Amino acid sequence: MNSKFRILYPLVIVIVLLTFGCDLGIVDSMPPSVIITYPHNDDDISGTIDITVDAQDNVGVAHVFFKLEFTGGYSVKTFTDPESPYVYPEFNTTQYENGTRVTITATACDASGNAEVASIEVVIQN
Numbered sequence: 001m002n003s004k005f006r007i008l009y010p011l012v013i014v015i016v017l018l019t020f021g022c023d024l025g026i027v028d029s030m031p032p033s034v035i036i037t038y039p040h041n042d043d044d045i046s047g048t049i050d051i052t053v054d055a056q057d058n059v060g061v062a063h064v065f066f067k068l069e070f071t072g073g074y075s076v077k078t079f080t081d082p083e084s085p086y087v088y089p090e091f092n093t094t095q096y097e098n099g100t101r102v103t104i105t106a107t108a109c110d111a112s113g114n115a116e117v118a119s120i121e122v123v124i125q126n
């Protein structure tokens with residue numbers, strides 16, 4: 001290694017660390033915000049609907065996990081949407097008895113594993 005490289009090499013490392021190194025040390029501990037934008041809590045729902053969620057994060061939302069739980073012994077339905085806009089598409093309410101209560105839970109996660117949950121309850125009335 002000649003003397004020019006001996007000086008240049010540490011300088012390059014310092015520049016690279018100053019440029020990129022700071023980002024590597026930051027830990028994202030802030031969970032996303034999440035709101036179920038449709039339907040609304042206590043709504044009667046009918047037909048086939050899209051369940052929509054607004055999720056934001058200081059770094060980036062990794063995915064939104066939807067969970068639908070029903071009264072009356074129906075099995076739980078789940079769906080994961082990795083891309084905005086976050087939607088549980090084409091939920092067909094006509095497959096359920098009128099009066100069935102549905103608890104809709106949306107969990108937004110960021111890449112660091114932070115999560116935030118939003119939940120509403122609606123009633124199927126066709």
Ligand SMILES: [Ca+2]
Nearest residue numbers: 028030058110
């Ligand atoms: Ca975050």
